[in-house]
Amino acid sequence: MVYRFQFSPYSRPFKQPLKTHHGIWEKREGIILQLTDKQGKKGDGEIAPLSWFGSETLGQALEFCQQLPQTLTLEDIIEIPDNFPACQFGFESALEENSEFLSKLKFSGLLPSGNAALPVFPTLFQQGFRTFKWKIAVHPISEELQLFQQLTELILTTINSETDKTEWVNLRLDANGGLSWEEANKWLSVCDEIKSDILKIEYLEQPLSIEQFDEMLALSRQYLTSIALDESVATLSQIRDCYQRGWRGIFVIKPAIVGSPRKLRKLCRENQIDAVFSSVFETAVGRRAALNLAAELSHPKRAVGFGVEHW
Numbered sequence: 001m002v003y004r005f006q007f008s009p010y011s012r013p014f015k016q017p018l019k020t021h022h023g024i025w026e027k028r029e030g031i032i033l034q035l036t037d038k039q040g041k042k043g044d045g046e047i048a049p050l051s052w053f054g055s056e057t058l059g060q061a062l063e064f065c066q067q068l069p070q071t072l073t074l075e076d077i078i079e080i081p082d083n084f085p086a087c088q089f090g091f092e093s094a095l096e097e098n099s100e101f102l103s104k105l106k107f108s109g110l111l112p113s114g115n116a117a118l119p120v121f122p123t124l125f126q127q128g129f130r131t132f133k134w135k136i137a138v139h140p141i142s143e144e145l146q147l148f149q150q151l152t153e154l155i156l157t158t159i160n161s162e163t164d165k166t167e168w169v170n171l172r173l174d175a176n177g178g179l180s181w182e183e184a185n186k187w188l189s190v191c192d193e194i195k196s197d198i199l200k201i202e203y204l205e206q207p208l209s210i211e212q213f214d215e216m217l218a219l220s221r222q223y224l225t226s227i228a229l230d231e232s233v234a235t236l237s238q239i240r241d242c243y244q245r246g247w248r249g250i251f252v253i254k255p256a257i258v259g260s261p262r263k264l265r266k267l268c269r270e271n272q273i274d275a276v277f278s279s280v281f282e283t284a285v286g287r288r289a290a291l292n293l294a295a296e297l298s299h300p301k302r303a304v305g306f307g308v309e310h311w
Ligand SMILES: O=C(O)CCC(=O)C1=CC=C[C@@H](O)[C@@H]1C(=O)O
Pocket: 018, 020, 108, 109, 110, 133, 174, 176, 230, 277, 278, 279, 280, 281, 304, 305, 306
């Protein structure tokens, strides 16, 4: 099979800059590509790098696209090297159809860091979200622990004011690797103290840095609150490595930067991966392909982190 290949870079500012421990992220830049087969059938794909998570940079992806011929074979696509995971995703997903399971997905709403989370929570709750993620390790821990108390009280009040008493909320905390050993222990013991059957702290995401895998494995065995790896498992080789080193907790999988969808399916088929699929704030092109994989590979209890549009 031979495909005509076209591509164009894009740059789109977020409605609100995203503040995390990595810093302030103001716009999403990427590449939209199109593959057209001999019958004229077109497939769109998106290359959405996240270099601070370990993918190739946008510049490297652009250079990769520029050095390609205008007609590609299936082999050219399958042979995209593993150090170009965002390109692997973009090209392969351009050849994939939509999944029929998309409608079964539940979505997680992203709460902004700091006290901005408090006014946003009720709006997202009213929109129907029941899983939320809040960014921590952005402000001093004393401030965030105090805010956490306010946020959990607001969540419980909101649920209890609902007529339908079967309501519940899952809350995820994402530190982006920004906590110290002491702070991670403090957060996990505070989370373990939450004894509620309507509010569950689903997990603490990437409490420590990628280099502190052994420490996170120890924490995962010490506390009731689950731990999810994100930056530590950003690419297929990192997922394999953490799995082989004994991680059986949650894997946050960002399809757009993890690499080849074909290889991801194989990995999830061959191993018991408790996956939470997560956005890299890609456009609708990459989102479609990423949600297809989420619908196919994630456990129905795990809401996908694609809830809030950032444009
Ligand atoms: O996973 C989600 O709920 C939304 C996506 C999300 O939180 C992120 C996307 C991209 C980079 C990060 O800042 C952040 C994350 O760490 O998971």
